[in-house]
Amino acid sequence: MPSALINVPKKAKRGDVIEIKTLMSHIMETGYRHTASGDVVPRDIITSFTCRFNGAEVFRADLYPAIAANPFITFFTTVTESGKFEFEWSGDKGFSETAQASITVE
Amino acid sequence: MRIAACIALLTAMAGAALATEIPLSERRSGYSFMSADTRAMQDEDTANPGMLSVLDGETLWKRKAGTADKACADCHNDARVSMKGVAAHYPAFEKALGKPVDLEGRINVCRTNHQQASPFAYESRDLLALSAYVAQQSRGEPIAAGDDPELAPFVEKGHALFMQRQGQLNLACTNCHDDNWDKKLAGSAITQGQPTGYPLYRLEWQALGSLQRRLRACITGIRAQAYDYGSLELVELELYLMTRARGMPIETPAVRP
Amino acid sequence: MVIVRPADATPAMLQTAIRNVVGEANVRTGKVKLDIPPLVENGNTVPMTVSVTSPMTADEYVKSIHVFNEKNPQPNIGNFYLGPRAGRAQVSTRIRLADSQKVTAIARLSDDTFWSATADVVVTLAACTEEAI
Numbered sequence: 001m002p003s004a005l006i007n008v009p010k011k012a013k014r015g016d017v018i019e020i021k022t023l024m025s026h027i028m029e030t031g032y033r034h035t036a037s038g039d040v041v042p043r044d045i046i047t048s049f050t051c052r053f054n055g056a057e058v059f060r061a062d063l064y065p066a067i068a069a070n071p072f073i074t075f076f077t078t079v080t081e082s083g084k085f086e087f088e089w090s091g092d093k094g095f096s097e098t099a100q101a102s103i104t105v106e
Numbered sequence: 107m108r109i110a111a112c113i114a115l116l117t118a119m120a121g122a123a124l125a126t127e128i129p130l131s132e133r134r135s136g137y138s139f140m141s142a143d144t145r146a147m148q149d150e151d152t153a154n155p156g157m158l159s160v161l162d163g164e165t166l167w168k169r170k171a172g173t174a175d176k177a178c179a180d181c182h183n184d185a186r187v188s189m190k191g192v193a194a195h196y197p198a199f200e201k202a203l204g205k206p207v208d209l210e211g212r213i214n215v216c217r218t219n220h221q222q223a224s225p226f227a228y229e230s231r232d233l234l235a236l237s238a239y240v241a242q243q244s245r246g247e248p249i250a251a252g253d254d255p256e257l258a259p260f261v262e263k264g265h266a267l268f269m270q271r272q273g274q275l276n277l278a279c280t281n282c283h284d285d286n287w288d289k290k291l292a293g294s295a296i297t298q299g300q301p302t303g304y305p306l307y308r309l310e311w312q313a314l315g316s317l318q319r320r321l322r323a324c325i326t327g328i329r330a331q332a333y334d335y336g337s338l339e340l341v342e343l344e345l346y347l348m349t350r351a352r353g354m355p356i357e358t359p360a361v362r363p
Numbered sequence: 364m365v366i367v368r369p370a371d372a373t374p375a376m377l378q379t380a381i382r383n384v385v386g387e388a389n390v391r392t393g394k395v396k397l398d399i400p401p402l403v404e405n406g407n408t409v410p411m412t413v414s415v416t417s418p419m420t421a422d423e424y425v426k427s428i429h430v431f432n433e434k435n436p437q438p439n440i441g442n443f444y445l446g447p448r449a450g451r452a453q454v455s456t457r458i459r460l461a462d463s464q465k466v467t468a469i470a471r472l473s474d475d476t477f478w479s480a481t482a483d484v485v486v487t488l489a490a491c492t493e494e495a496i
Contacts, residue, residue: 068457
């Protein structure tokens with residue numbers, strides 16, 4: 001039951017540069033920790049984050065174990081037209097989650 | 107032997123004389139001890155990882171459970187209305203049990219009695235999420251726990267536990283959180299130990315956690331044996347802490363270092 | 364028998380990680396701003412913002428930002444791929460720092476030049492922490 005929080009302005013003017021904030025629930029287990037009995041806790045992280053706008057990639061990130069639990073990523077994009085942002089997180093153990101947000105150009 | 111006992115008594119008395127309850131005007135949330143960066147995480151919902159649990163809790167609120175096949179929402183409807191201010195009054199006296207229960211305990215009473223479902227494990231993801239969702243409905247409401255006269259003996263017991271030296275370091279809660287909250291221990295602010303934002307997201311934990319988890323960590327820190335999750339001692343400590351924080355606004359889900 | 368567990372990324376590992384990104388190119392100091400608290404309360408969650416001075420036009424923009432550390436078990440932190448339509452070359456995230464150390468951000472511009480900024484972070488250890496796991 002992973003949750004995501006996305007902050008995208010609902011409306012903007014054509015040509016505006018907007019900030020997008022994303023927060024995804026994930027433990028980001030580094031693979032460098034050990035249990036009390038000495039066993040390595042296997043790595044379980046998100047390795048990739050992508051944001052597309054109307055199908056075209058506008059931002060992408062490769063994540064490593066040094067990204068904190070519940071990855072928080074913010075970035076900017078220029079508003080060109082009304083449409084839909086699609087967010088995708090993928091990673092270890094087949095992790096794959098998506099979220100969407102729409103924006104209207106006034 | 108008698109001299110040693112005498113010294114111990116004197117030390118205890120000196121400690122008791124120093125320990126005075128912090129007046130309302132001087133009560134400070136852990137928030138005020140934090141760096142600007144950590145405050146910023148709590149200030150904006152999209153930046154606050156605790157909000158992810160609140161979202162999970164909202165889902166659970168509406169999900170049917172148990173042999174009664176009822177969701178929380180089937181009895182309590184819209185939590186934004188029915189749960190507003192509720193967490194500010196917990197722990198509360200539970201008549202059927204003859205003792206106080208904290209918010210987590212109350213949720214499990216509901217699960218057992220009304221949903222006829224198995225109680226959530228302490229510190230489980232689901233229990234934390236539902237507690238966070240319910241408590242978030244009281245964000246900004248002043249803490250008002252301990253009004254019920256039935257609670258008086260339990261508040262008193264919690265207070266006694268707060269004042270009682272224990273563990274290999276022979277420290278009581280009061281020695282740090284009443285007497286030295288304006289100082290630092292290693293690099294960290296000691297703080298007043300005001301329970302205004304639970305369950306909260308602790309950067310150390312990299313997860314949401316309950317007040318009971320925090321209390322257990324503190325007790326382990328003074329090298330004493332921590333009370334079990336769900337024990338009456340922990341609920342009494344929670345209850346005393348909430349009466350001690352009376353009037354302070356709820357911050358759930360808070361962020362702390 | 365003595366077993367040595369590689370606890371930290373070595374300077375050589377850091378150099379290799381950087382070379383994997385920049386190749387043989389020269390990395391110059393400048394254009395990049397790395398905002399990270401000099402003293403952090405907990406190394407598990409350290410807020411960080413990287414911004415790059417660039418007009419962000421179709422002809423002149425930031426292609427990517429790469430962030431590295433000196434002393435975690437692994438030298439990479441994250442790679443962020445932008446483009447001219449980003450409008451503003453700035454990304455923020457939260458990172459883990461196992462110890463007090465240097466953090467380096469390197470930006471690749473559209474003309475394939477590389478620019479960097481480095482910051483020192485002191486990680487204080489909390490006095491009362493729970494046992495790990």
